[in-house]
Amino acid sequence: MAQVIFETIIRGQSHYHKISHFPATIGRAFDNDIILSEPSVSAYHLEIDQDDKGYVLRNISEENGTFLDEKQMEMQATPINLPVALNLGDLKARVLSHKTAVEPTRIKSQSKGFFRLLSNPFWVASLFVVTLCFIFLDRYQSTPLEKDLLFYLNLMLPTLFIMLGITLVIGGISRLSTHRWEILSALGIASLFFLVPLVLDYLGHFFDYLFTSNTPSNIFSNIAHFLVLPALLMFYMVRVHLTPILPALGAAILVSSPISAYHLNDQIDQLSTYSGFSPLPPYNQTLSSFDIRAADSLSLEDYFNNADHTLEEQVDNMLKEEREEND
Amino acid sequence: MLIRLFIATLFFTYHASVLADTNTASLYADAEQSVYQIRVINKETGKKSSIGSGFIVSKDNILATNYHVVSQYVNNPDVYVLEYLSNTKETGKLELLDLDIVHDLAVVKASKRMGKPLEIDVIPEKGARLFSLGNPLDLGFSIVAGTNNGIMKQDEDGNVLFSGSLNAGMSGGPTLNEAGKVIGINVATAGNNISFLVPADYLKIVLKRLEENNFSPIKDRFSHSSSQLRTSSSKMLTKLASNNWGQAAIGRFIVPAELDKSVRCWDASRRPKKDDLFRSFYTRCSNEDDIYLSDHLSMGSINYEYLWLDSKKLNPARFYRRYERLNSSALDSRAGKRDVTNFACHTGFTRVAEQNFKTTLCRRDYLKYKHLSDILFTTALVGHDKKGFIFNMDITGTEAKAATHLFQKMLEAFKWRK
Numbered sequence: 001m002a003q004v005i006f007e008t009i010i011r012g013q014s015h016y017h018k019i020s021h022f023p024a025t026i027g028r029a030f031d032n033d034i035i036l037s038e039p040s041v042s043a044y045h046l047e048i049d050q051d052d053k054g055y056v057l058r059n060i061s062e063e064n065g066t067f068l069d070e071k072q073m074e075m076q077a078t079p080i081n082l083p084v085a086l087n088l089g090d091l092k093a094r095v096l097s098h099k100t101a102v103e104p105t106r107i108k109s110q111s112k113g114f115f116r117l118l119s120n121p122f123w124v125a126s127l128f129v130v131t132l133c134f135i136f137l138d139r140y141q142s143t144p145l146e147k148d149l150l151f152y153l154n155l156m157l158p159t160l161f162i163m164l165g166i167t168l169v170i171g172g173i174s175r176l177s178t179h180r181w182e183i184l185s186a187l188g189i190a191s192l193f194f195l196v197p198l199v200l201d202y203l204g205h206f207f208d209y210l211f212t213s214n215t216p217s218n219i220f221s222n223i224a225h226f227l228v229l230p231a232l233l234m235f236y237m238v239r240v241h242l243t244p245i246l247p248a249l250g251a252a253i254l255v256s257s258p259i260s261a262y263h264l265n266d267q268i269d270q271l272s273t274y275s276g277f278s279p280l281p282p283y284n285q286t287l288s289s290f291d292i293r294a295a296d297s298l299s300l301e302d303y304f305n306n307a308d309h310t311l312e313e314q315v316d317n318m319l320k321e322e323r324e325e326n327d
Numbered sequence: 328m329l330i331r332l333f334i335a336t337l338f339f340t341y342h343a344s345v346l347a348d349t350n351t352a353s354l355y356a357d358a359e360q361s362v363y364q365i366r367v368i369n370k371e372t373g374k375k376s377s378i379g380s381g382f383i384v385s386k387d388n389i390l391a392t393n394y395h396v397v398s399q400y401v402n403n404p405d406v407y408v409l410e411y412l413s414n415t416k417e418t419g420k421l422e423l424l425d426l427d428i429v430h431d432l433a434v435v436k437a438s439k440r441m442g443k444p445l446e447i448d449v450i451p452e453k454g455a456r457l458f459s460l461g462n463p464l465d466l467g468f469s470i471v472a473g474t475n476n477g478i479m480k481q482d483e484d485g486n487v488l489f490s491g492s493l494n495a496g497m498s499g500g501p502t503l504n505e506a507g508k509v510i511g512i513n514v515a516t517a518g519n520n521i522s523f524l525v526p527a528d529y530l531k532i533v534l535k536r537l538e539e540n541n542f543s544p545i546k547d548r549f550s551h552s553s554s555q556l557r558t559s560s561s562k563m564l565t566k567l568a569s570n571n572w573g574q575a576a577i578g579r580f581i582v583p584a585e586l587d588k589s590v591r592c593w594d595a596s597r598r599p600k601k602d603d604l605f606r607s608f609y610t611r612c613s614n615e616d617d618i619y620l621s622d623h624l625s626m627g628s629i630n631y632e633y634l635w636l637d638s639k640k641l642n643p644a645r646f647y648r649r650y651e652r653l654n655s656s657a658l659d660s661r662a663g664k665r666d667v668t669n670f671a672c673h674t675g676f677t678r679v680a681e682q683n684f685k686t687t688l689c690r691r692d693y694l695k696y697k698h699l700s701d702i703l704f705t706t707a708l709v710g711h712d713k714k715g716f717i718f719n720m721d722i723t724g725t726e727a728k729a730a731t732h733l734f735q736k737m738l739e740a741f742k743w744r745k
Contacts (some may be wrong), residue, residue, distance in 0.1 A: 144641055144649040146602040212674050212685075277664035280657055281689035281703050283672035287651040289643035291710045297676040297683045300738055304731050307673040307688040311727070314671035315692045315700070322668065322694060 003098040004048065004055060004082065006034055008091060023049035040064050040089025048095065055080055064089035118239050124188040131191040134198055135159050159194060166190040178241055185240045192232050197224040209288040212295050225263035229256040354458050354507050355470045360442040364412040364462045365392045365421065365499055367399045376407060380461035380500030380513065381435065383444045384534060388437040389542065391530050392499030393514055394426055395619045397433045401426065401548055402621045411437060414468050424544045425537050428552040429559040429618055430529040431514050434537060445501055447527045448508035450487060453477040459491055459513055461500025473520065486523040487511050493522035553696040556618065556626055560725040568733050572740065577608055578635030578716055580680065581742035590614050590629065605638035605649060618724065623661040626699065626724025636715035643712040650715035656705040658721050667691045667701065680741040683710045690727055702730040
């Protein structure tokens with residue numbers, strides 16, 4: 001027996017109604033075959049029927065009417081080829097064949113331990129505590145004064161508030177889209193938002209000193225500015241909302257774009273400063289108590305010979321460029 | 328030099344107290360015809376942009392003045408012209424003949440007869456009466472009496488300390504002895520009757536050079552000045568390198584103290600706070616001298632500083648946070664894009680006094696003043712958990728090699744106290 005599926009889409013969620021008796025009426029009145037609650041739908045809005053050639057639609061709403069593939073339908077019967085997209089007032093709907101294939105099942109992650117970072121309460125709590133400790137240590141290290149514990153806790157408070165705020169926002173979005181708060185996962189991801197850039201900052205400093213160069217910290221800070229936020233958002237959507245990777249990537253890039261744009265603006269400012277004149281000497285100023293470095297200590301004689309030679313070359317190049325610009 | 332800038336500007340409060348003296352009156356009457364106002368005029372507006380004084384020193388139309396009086400014209404000959412104004416309100420064009428940028432002297436030539444040249448004499452004994460002439464604040468020609476207080480030992484330029492009241496606009500005017508002969512050229516003031524004169528001997532050298540060249544003007548002003556600046560700087564650095572420096576202790580280090588009589592050191596340590604967890608000591612030394620090149624450019628400064636930092640209570644990571652923040656060095660200079668290149672730097676690790684240091688040498692070159700560089704050196708002790716030491720030094724307007732030679736010599740004199 002022939003069947004069609006009438007799909008309504010409300011706030012991104014699909015609802016399916018199977019029609020096996022024709023003609024079938026659709027509307028808000030309770031004696032319809034399919035009853036809709038959307039207020040812009042008429043009491044008797046649409047009729048789906050079957051003839052020897054296939055299916056026909058008949059608009060019976062004189063109020064907001066029906067749009068078939070974005071064209072307003074007249075009152076007479078219109079033959080259709082499945083599937084078709086409809087608008088009943090403000091309601092989005094589709095008419096599909098019952099043979100339409102469904103999307104593959106999303107397999108929930110079965111992995112245990114570390115990979116359940118965002119759903120296992122133990123891990124989330126540890127992540128949160130580790131992040132707080134890290135921030136506390138950072139604030140503590142940068143204050144070389146005798147202060148009591150409350151002072152450092154006070155320094156942490158703004159970060160803590162922002163972290164909880166982000167948790168609420170992410171949880172709220174989850175609630176809207178999946179009807180679950182997922183507050184633990186949200187707290188986990190909010191912790192990572194703070195932990196990862198801080199760790200990258202420390203790594204950048206370590207490698208800067210190791211190689212006596214500012215390049216590592218530049219790379220790490222660019223990662224922190226441009227990659228961390230979208231990557232974490234995507235990770236969250238894939239893990240928690242079970243969104244497929246590509247849509248998750250798209251959404252993550254979209255959501256993080258204002259922040260990326262802000263950093264990009266900063267980056268462009270910096271680039272234009274570097275390419276122009278600067279009265280400041282650009283040199284690697286990092287110092288580290290570990291003193292782990294790739295370069296050995298040279299004798300003064302060797303150092304000055306190297307430096308004199310290198311600088312002579314670099315300055316000569318700059319003078320040459322300057323002369324070329326003026327010519 | 329800061330005090331020099333006082334005289335280059337015209338916005339200086341005027342407190343002249345000219346002593347009435349019969350001698351002064353006759354001196355003034357004799358010299359009056361030989362002293363002129365020198366003015367830099369903007370070609371477009373025809374208005375004066377800066378003024379100073381000048382006096383006839385040779386033939387009947389060769390005038391001497393300060394370089395800083397004519398510097399605007401020297402740096403922008405397309406925008407400005409040089410003029411004189413006599414005390415009979417007569418004006419005329421002037422041509423630049425020669426410069427001694429190091430001693431702030433310039434010699435210019437008028438196209439017509441100007442008057443009788445003043446004779447040059449040696450500096451009299453300390454305490455002798457001197458008379459300074461010029462046109463202070465554009466108010467009219469004046470004579471100021473004062474006392475010779477000798478050549479300043481502290482100042483490498485060997486300027487004469489004149490206890491009289493020089494004022495803006497008198498720059499470039501002559502200072503006469505009681506015989507009415509020029510012994511110095513007015514150059515700067517620090518206010519309160521502390522004024523400075525360039526010994527006329529330096530003017531003699533310029534005049535001799537001009538005579539040999541038949542009073543033909545110098546061709547390339549900047550290369551002429553560059554070579555003077557190079558000579559002066561290398562003379563200075565050679566002297567510093569060969570001096571017997573005193574020793575100073577800072578933290579666990581023994582370091583060179585004042586490199587020369589012209590260098591003064593000051594303590595600039597941070598006042599300790601009650602809740603500090605570290606100690607820091609800071610000494611700054613400077614030759615307190617700059618050679619004036621233009622309103623935003625000067626050379627010849629030598630600055631160095633030592634900073635010691637230690638702690639018993641801070642953990643190493645916390646100590647190094649603080650230490651690292653202090654490890655940044657920059658040059659106090661207003662040189663811009665049209666004056667110098669960017670800095671190029673070379674960082675490495677060195678052994679000094681059996682300790683390891685993270686060391687950086689930076690250099691930038693002047694664009695118009697060829698073969699002159701600003702050199703910045705900075706080095707920080709590494710490898711000690713709770714001890715930090717930073718030595719910064721910068722030299723402006725020097726040859727790079729001479730500067731690094733001095734740095735190396737100084738570092739070799741460092742000693743670590745066990």
